[in-house]
Amino acid sequence: MSASYTTLIGAAELAQRIRDPDWVVFDCRFDLTNPDFGLQAYLGAHVPGSFFLDLETDLSAPKTGRNGRHPLPDPAKLAARLEACGVSHHTQVIAYDDANGMFAARLWWLLRWLGHNRVAVLDGGLQAWCRAGQALDSALPEARPATYTLALRPNRVDADFVLGRLNQPRMTLIDARSPDRFRGENEVLDPVGGHIPGAINRFFRDNLQPDGCFKQASILREEFGTLLGGRSPRQVVHQCGSGVTACVNVLAMESAGLSGSLLYAGSWSEWCADPQRPVATGQA
Known part of the structure; x- marks a missing residue:
């Protein structure tokens, strides 16, 4: 192989x-x-x-x-x-x-x-x-059926996990949304603006160079290292609006050799659907 x-x-x-x-x-x-x-x-x-x-x-x-x-x-x-x-x-x-x-x-x-x-x-x-000068085409590929056996990994958490660790050093919560949405401004996708209390903001686009490619691993390692302030990557929980762009931050950390972070897949859109969950606005 x-x-x-x-x-x-x-x-x-x-x-x-x-x-x-x-x-x-x-x-x-x-x-x-x-x-x-x-x-x-x-x-x-x-x-x-x-x-x-x-x-x-x-x-x-x-x-x-x-x-x-x-x-x-x-x-x-x-x-x-x-x-x-x-x-x-x-x-x-x-x-x-x-x-x-x-x-x-x-x-x-x-x-x-x-x-x-x-x-x-x-x-x-x-x-x-x-x-890179590579070709595109419109032909549809032929299916090549295979067999895949599930082996689910515990790399995700739920809302109760996050709620039980708010503002505690054993969890570093990173929000991948744009800074304005993180602050609770210009929210157009979800009914409530703001962020989960204690979260820190790392806009997913900050992982990229102007050409849309990811920054070098050494640069990402330095930037996330500054963000984490010595805290373990394995204590990091990523979230965004709906569990999509947060995956870019997970990918960036993994490519930088900072392995083991988790995803709160429900993210802000699930969190804010329950009025009993706390909400913060403005800067963290």
Whole structure:
């Protein structure tokens, strides 16, 4: 078996293996304001051989009004969907999007949750692929059914876990939303503005260079090290609005060698759905 990619992969490296039968690529493009965008863009042109996964129908479960805007999908259903595209335990999975990795990182995190290590995000996304002069096509790939056995990992926490550790040194809560939404300003996606008390803000885009690729691992390690102030990465809980962009912060930490952080998947949209949970506004 060839070397595994477990965080990021460059366009040149992917191009060299794009026809490898043990590699499966997924197009995760999505637009929060236009749910049909991703599939239509995929049908128009995509990385050759890639399959499409939809954030809301494949990578999330149905909403109840209390479980956030993008609840985690049923693991067995997701595994079956991946199997249908040829993913087995030895498969190298690559995810990409055109939105700074925010949707591709969701699939990356979900596969790690399912127990799959050989998964990486295309650094710089579709834009980096095109800048490298690589081709796109519109042909739909043939399914290559495989078998995948679940081995769920305890890399997620729920609202009660967070509530029981608010403002305690045993949990460092990092919010990946933009600074204005963190402060409770300009909230357009959720009915309540603000953040979970004690959270610190690390906008997911702060992990990126101007070209949309991730910063060097050494830079990310330094920046997160400053943010953590000596606290263990394993005490970190990531959240955002709905458990999507927080995965970019998880990915950034892992690529920097800061392993073991957790995800509060329900995030702000679940948290604020219960009026009994405390809310903070302004700067942390």
